Amino acid sequence: MLNYTQMTLGRHLLKAWLLRPSASLSVIKARHDAVECFCFSENVVTANAMHSHLKGFKNVPRIMGQMRSGKAKLRDWQSLVKVSRSVYI
DSSP, X not given: OOXXXXXXXXXXXXXXXXXXXXXXXXXXXXXXXXXHHHHSGGGHHHHHHHXXXXXXXXXXXXXXXXXXXXXXXXXXXXXXXXXXHHHTO
16 A cells, blocks of 8 residues: 555655654654655645656666676666666757
8 A cells, every 4th residue: 555666766755654653753753754745735746757767677676687797688788778768868
């Protein structure tokens, strides 16, 4: 019910936050502020656009590790190109 993430990294981060919630009030406040920002009516269109752009992104740190070790496949390169194009748009 809570998982609306589009990326593997987001899914792992959400799981980590739920399994080990922060005890730091400043961290909790920062997370609440971020969620609140995306809930403002003037930001909904932007949030939805970001959500759709992130769909299908692969695990970039894993891909970079594959490239460093020389084990990257064509789909890894394609995923990295997709990420880099999205970042600069």
